[in-house]
Amino acid sequence: MSGASANNTRWAYTLFSSLVIGFILLPLVFIVWMSFFSNKILSFPPQGYTLDWYTRAWEMSDFRNGFFLSFRTSMIATLVALVLGLPASFALVRGRFAGRDLVNTLLMSPMVVPAIVGGSAIFVFFLEIEFLTGIQVAGSSLGLIMAHSLIALPWMIRLVTTSMISVNPSIEEAASSLGAGPLTIFFRITLPVIKPGVIAGSLFAFVNSFIDLEKSIFLVGPNSTTLQIALINYLEWNFDSTIGAVATVQISLITLLLLITDRYVKLSRAF
Template identity: 65%
Template structure:
């Protein structure tokens, strides 16, 4: 097989893999327009009514609002903790540095269901010892989502810092700029694209989380993912597909914008 044949085979395999990934998403979008009252194939017609029905559902509406608010808080937590941590890990050498880096990235490795159960048990233990309620509260949910987002912020910002030119910071320091001035005037502009990408990616990771939320969400509160699972227990129509389509559009847009600021493939 010549070079041209190998190239064509590689292109064909790549197209098959891409189709395998995209076809289920395309199917969900297609199903969201089915007019069938009970989800079935082929469709009897097409309609946009499922999108309006989804927004009329209080569980979906409240779940969407809660998911957005939680994701925004997770972004703030991950940036406040992740950016200084990344700066320390890249710019300084100290005992236990590798262990701290592994600890910060651990939530990325641990399966979500395991992490959610572990956090729930840990919160219960804290409640027993301190009589301070965490499990089932908004604070506990925000802590969990902050932990979800933190590793991705550390990963993206660390990669940006490692690839930046240290001589600019050294030049600013040699001209009399203090550490804070160097960070604000030199380091921060250099890593701003990574920070923006980290914020957007952290939002996505928090927004789509189900495993930790289902353990830690309190009574009277729900996230969009939990609302979807609960709806599917008793209903089989295109409302879920409509909600999923909106999520695909939101998440896809945020990932494209994130990749515009920092090439995600380089960080992973």
């Protein structure tokens, strides 16, 4: 009887898990599917299938330029997060100083603060800088990169820190006792060990920067727009499968990057 009960429980758990996963994935599957509809106005069932929406999306300057702006901004933000995140992670793991927990909380805070609140706060802060110095930051490429660096930095620190915790300090101490300097130890011993975390952190930082909408919508200039904002603007006046084509490209890119990330660091261990 207990065996039958356990079997029923297992089947119920499997069914429930499948329903939850299906609920999460079904909208994504439908978006990919509708990107191939031939209908001029999006409707169901489809009248046929075509790849023309992908061509149309690429030919539209808002989507094309938005993609390049998002890609460029995310790449630079990821580089900034890497430059700042590596020493910060090293200090948080190896350092013993007063206020370490506070510093860690502050560095992780962009992950906790609602994105729309963070975007509006950064926008107001940039306006204050402009009032005080006369230097325009809001609406400039510099301001957008600074905001996206704040998005990327916490993810970089979290994944690099996860990898750095696994490094045995005695190996570094042994190298130091043999005369190796701090830079030599870091680049020849520590960095090769934490390289998976660095790669995963870079990819995950890029993804979160690339898909950002809330901060970007406050900070883009009048003649520029990110891909996410271009999607919102298009949806305001149009309802066809062009949106599905653009979304499918994004889903494919992000899925690929997340699979690569999981190859280096199991994401389930990082959160």
